[in-house]
Amino acid sequence: MNSPTPVIQIENLAYAYGRAEAVHDLTLKVQPGRCYGLFGRNGAGKTTTMKCLLNLLSPQRGQVRVFGLDPAKAEVTVKRRLAYVPDQVAFYPWMSVRETLDYLASFRERWNQKTEQELLDHFRLDPFKRTGALSKGQRTQLALLTAICPEPDLLVLDEPTSGLDPIVRREFVETVIGAYQEGNPGNRTIFVSTHLITEFEGLIDEFTIIDQGHSVLTLDADQARERFQKIRARFAQSPPELDLQAALHVRRNGRELELIVNGSGPELVERLRQHNPEALSTEALTLEEIFVATLKS
């Protein structure tokens, strides 16, 4: 069986602003229909990576392919099939919401009127209001709306929910799940960069954590939650001296021991059990906790 062309393919990408290297040797691949998370702290290189995909920056080393094409050579073909919501949304402030929608729709081959109306109602956006008078949350909602109505094969979201209140953030994610994924679900691909990971937890299929331009970890989300565990043990006396090299992180507090592990959970649990702990429990880490554990160790 031929595997389908990846929607995004980044190979050994490097980019530096002057001497400051923003992305160093980044490689990743996003298959059609997947929701892929790019997680990193502020300044980790997420936006630079996204800009290379959109031909807003040219890779200095390595290459990027979107729908199998070079975004620099086939810019129009690529951009026809994707939509982008940046972290700082800007519209022409003198245009009304209605005018903005008509203006942006004129660049698109497809524009789903039904989705437009549904989302205008859902977000309670006034079509006659000028975009300059919208709040930050409303501007982001408008940006999301204009990204979803053309029904793109790829939705690129760069820190879309930072600076928004929790209600708007929740609605944002629900809209991506509902309105965007609804039509042709097998081919609706999402590439999202964020450090607000909890919001996107259920949406993410696969992710890469980048730190200072370097890729630190790439995993399937379900596998990640299976591999990364927090083990807690309490003993009658002080904890036994064990070789805990395999743990990413160890916390001791009196008779208690807390370990963060990556993959070696069952084996460590077995070893702890041999010392007859009073209590022993394990739980999976959430993606946000995995992010923190990975960058702290």
Next chain:
Amino acid sequence: MILQINFKSGKPVYLQVVDQIKAAAASGALRPGEALPSIRPLAEELRVNRNTVAKAYSELESLGVIETLPGKGCFLKENHSPLRKEVRRKLLTEEIDQAIVMAHHLQVPGPEFLELIQERMDVLDDKRRANEEQKED
């Protein structure tokens, strides 16, 4: 039927949906012929990927727990597993073996383990009876 996803369980999200719908069917919280929520609203409510819910539903369908009627949605089927009896027994045996191993490690002796199984079956029976009575009211 209200589903709850727990990202800390370490269990794949789609399997959590599968297991909870199976449990709802076993307890009578979901009755044969009753409609399941459609994929989009359920995905929005749980805030999980639409494909995750779709995967759970197709798994339930292949297990013979639910059926999809084109244009109408997904419904809980009468309890007829498509698998032969020996296959069903084998699948259950695997699960029981795991529970036995766990009981051993948690130092729960055999008789107590059997008692616990009876107790849990009674709990499920009670739930089912309660759901039946509600239906009659």
